[in-house]
Amino acid sequence: MSRDRLTATARGFLTLDRTATLTTLRPDGTPHVAPVRFTVDAATGLARVTTRATARKALNVAAAGPAARVALCQADGFRWITLEGRASVTGDPVRLADAVRRYTARYGAAPPDPPDLVVIEITVDRVLGLNV
Template sequence: MRAFLTHAHPATFTTLRPDGTPHVTPVRFTFDAGAGLARVTTRAGARKARNVLAAGPAARVALCQADGFRWITLEGRAAVTDDAARVAEAVRRYTVRYRTPPPAPPDLVVIEIALDRVLHLDLPEPKAM
């Protein structure tokens, strides 16, 4: 499972709009097994960031990475931060995974997802996160 999450595949990122309808967008993300976090960098004004902010501490999101019929979905509570150290760590991890830095708009933020559920198909059973 962890090896699959190091491959440079994009994922779909699902948030909920304030009216409760899903917003799904392709993203690149990083997985930090030690911290139990997934991270998505984006602009502060992006719909996905605004959806997480609007939901507040109850914001739940899902990331789904697929390769053919192999897939993994990571779910958890999300928060948006512009903390310089957290953004820098997200950029560092993104650069390692995708071998190029992410876009760097002036309003760059990171959505941190505290993972609490993992679903998958055709991958080994996950060990404790």
């Protein structure tokens, strides 16, 4: 994803203090949808979701390995944007600190800090939306 794939309006929409849904696939292929807060860096095409390592969404991504694909959707009335892409889970302290810093900047408070905090990183390769 590059800046030219997101309009200024879409980039602004993605900075609003909103909850989104993250859709992952369970090992049996059924979808799991969870409400999440997230950040997106339009310049690098990387979206981030912090969560516990034992959360179903993290387990689903880890179980799928390099083939893991997810969809992250933020909606507000008749406006919505979905970011799709490959996902991975990491507990790397540098990447986790970056995710926490970005989350704090977007939402005005740090995310929960359980001992097993990880970040799901999504390399966005498809953007869909309406009225953004």
